[in-house]
Amino acid sequence: xxxxxxxxxxxxxxxxxxxxxxxxxxxxxxxxxxxxxxxxxxxxxxxxxxxxxxxxxxxxxxxxxxxxxxxxxxxxxxxxxxxxxxxxxxxxxxxxxxxxxxxxxxxxxxxxxxxxxxxxxxxxxxxxxxxxxxxxxxxxxxxxxxxxxxxxxxxxxxxxxxxxxxxxxxxxxxxxxxxxxxxxxxxxxxxxxxxxxxxxxxxxxxxxxxxxxxxxxxxxxxxxxxxxxxxxxxxxxxxxxxxxxxxxxxxxxxxxxxxxxxxxxxxxxxxxxxxxxxxxxxxxxxxxxxxxxxxxxxxxxxxxxxxxxxxxxxxxxxxxxxxxxxxxxxxxxxxxxxxxxxxxxxx
Numbered sequence: 001x002x003x004x005x006x007x008x009x010x011x012x013x014x015x016x017x018x019x020x021x022x023x024x025x026x027x028x029x030x031x032x033x034x035x036x037x038x039x040x041x042x043x044x045x046x047x048x049x050x051x052x053x054x055x056x057x058x059x060x061x062x063x064x065x066x067x068x069x070x071x072x073x074x075x076x077x078x079x080x081x082x083x084x085x086x087x088x089x090x091x092x093x094x095x096x097x098x099x100x101x102x103x104x105x106x107x108x109x110x111x112x113x114x115x116x117x118x119x120x121x122x123x124x125x126x127x128x129x130x131x132x133x134x135x136x137x138x139x140x141x142x143x144x145x146x147x148x149x150x151x152x153x154x155x156x157x158x159x160x161x162x163x164x165x166x167x168x169x170x171x172x173x174x175x176x177x178x179x180x181x182x183x184x185x186x187x188x189x190x191x192x193x194x195x196x197x198x199x200x201x202x203x204x205x206x207x208x209x210x211x212x213x214x215x216x217x218x219x220x221x222x223x224x225x226x227x228x229x230x231x232x233x234x235x236x237x238x239x240x241x242x243x244x245x246x247x248x249x250x251x252x253x254x255x256x257x258x259x260x261x262x263x264x265x266x267x268x269x270x271x272x273x274x275x276x277x278x279x280x281x282x283x284x285x286x287x288x289x290x291x292x293x294x295x296x297x298x299x300x301x302x303x304x305x306x307x308x309x310x311x312x313x314x315x316x317x318x319x320x321x322x323x324x325x326x327x328x329x330x331x332x333x334x335x336x337x338x339x340x341x342x343x344x345x346x347x
Contacts, residue, residue, distance in 0.1 A: 001026040017042060024052045024063045029093065032068040046078045053078055054087060061085040061110075070096050070119070076103035086113045088133065095119050098142075104128045109136050118142060127151050134158050134179070141165060144188075148172055155182045157202065164188055167211075173197045178205045180225070187211055196220050201228050203248070210234055219243045219264075224251045233257065238282055242268040247280055258286035266291055267302040269311050278313040278336055287316040301327060308334050316340050323347065 001021070006012060006028045015027070015034055019041040028034070036052065038045050046053040046060055050067035051074070053060040060083045062074060076083055083103065088110035091097060095118045102109075104126045111133030114120060118141045125132075127149045134156040137143060144165045148155070150172045157179035160166060166186045171178065173195040183189060185208040192206070196218050203225035206212065210233045217224070219241035226248040229235065235255045242265035252258070261282055263269045269289075274281040283289060289296045295317050301308065303324040312318065314337035321335070322345045335341065 004028075017045060019043075021045065023054060025089075027052075027064055027066070031064065031066050032094070032096075034066075036066050046081065048075055048078050051090070053081075053083065055081065058082075059084045061087045062090045063087050064089075065091045065094055065097075068096065071099040072097065073101040074103055074106065076105040084108075086110055088112060089115065092116055099123070102126060102129070107131070109133060111135055112138060114140055116140075125149050132156065132159060135161065137161075137163055139163075148175070150174060155179055157181055158184070160186060162186070167191070169193070171195045171198060176200070178202055180204060181207070184208055194218055194221070199223075199243075201225060203227060204230065207231055213237070215239070217241050217244060222246070224248060227251060227253060230254060236260065238262070238286070240264075240269075244268070244272060246273040247275070247282075249275060249277065249280055251280060252282040252285065253279065255282065255285050258282055260288055260290060261286045262290040262293055264292060266296075267305055270301060270305045270308060272309075272311045274310050274313075276310075276332075278310055278333060281310055281313050283312070284314045284337075287314060289315050289317060298322075307331065310334055310336070313337055319343070321345070 005026050015036050017038045019039045022044040038047050051065045052063045054063040060081050082105050085108045089112045091114045092112050093116035097117050098119050098121045100123045108131040112135040115135050115138040120140050120143050129149045130151040135158045138161045141164045143163050153174055154177045158181045161181050161184045163186050166189050168191040170193040176197050177200045180202040181204045183206050184204050187210045189209045190211045199222050201224045204227045207227050207230045212232045212235050214237040216239040222243055223246045228251045230250055230253040232255050236257045237260045239262045298320045299318050300322045303326050307329045309331040318338050319340050320343035325347045
């Protein structure tokens with residue numbers, strides 16, 4: 001049965017699913033207003049009267065939520081079969097849902113599983129979950145808190161897009177990548193703890209998170225993608241670990257309240273690639289660079305550094321620079337906007 005086969009059948013009140021029907025994605029969007037029954041001879045689908053489950057290899061996946069109830073505890077078993085996953089779009093646009101509990105039998109949550117659940121206030125995700133699909137919590141605009149499971153290794157693109165009520169996020173150490181637009185426009189987000197396993201922060205990952213006041217980028221992070229923190233308009237303090245090698249275009253664009261960039265390794269900062277535009281460098285707004293919380297005024301480039309690009313552009317705190325003989329090239333606009341600079345020594 002094709003998608004939307006019974007779309008806009010506004011007077012439809014009941015559907016009986018026969019023995020041969022293998023999946024339920026064709027059910028209409030107003031399914032909570034319709035009485036659903038499944039033939040007892042159907043070997044492909046199960047139900048607990050609140051949701052329909054797809055059966056495969058004696059395991060069940062939540063296929064579609066059919067109840068009008070505002071809270072739901074997903075069962076761990078139905079008819080002695082284990083419920084191991086939540087399928088694609090299973091709860092999509094169920095705006096009346098306020099609370100979901102996921103059992104420890106679940107290992108994966110599909111794409112757009114809870115997309116558009118604008119009334120969802122809380123959800124418990126166990127550590128058994130190792131995969132969460134893209135757009136899984138897209139536009140869950142009432143969700144104020146979520147615990148990301150320790151078993152997760154990647155936060156996919158758009159996972160928490162426009163979760164405007166989300167206040168706090170802790171990203172566990174097993175996560176290695178934060179995908180494109182993962183937390184886009186999470187405007188109430190004031191606290192983000194990035195785990196020590198993250199190596200990449202994707203394009204627009206935290207763009208529009210206007211509530212963020214400070215952020216610490218751990219040593220494990222090697223790259224920050226294009227517009228990664230663009231529009232974090234209240235971000236005032238940024239700590240950057242020694243592993244960062246590149247900041248992409250406009251990663252901190254319009255972060256106009258930045259006043260402090262703190263680093264832990266000067267040599268690593270010298271080697272940082274911020275591209276060809278000075279505005280890619282967060283110092284364009286902050287102007288002050290700190291090494292282990294001490295303001296850098298007399299900059300001594302560490303011996304061994306071979307080139308200096310734009311890592312220090314617009315750093316107003318620098319008054320003098322000493323460049324060792326290991327440096328063989330100084331890039332275009334390397335010290336542009338360093339208006340307090342009065343002395344340069346090139347050895």
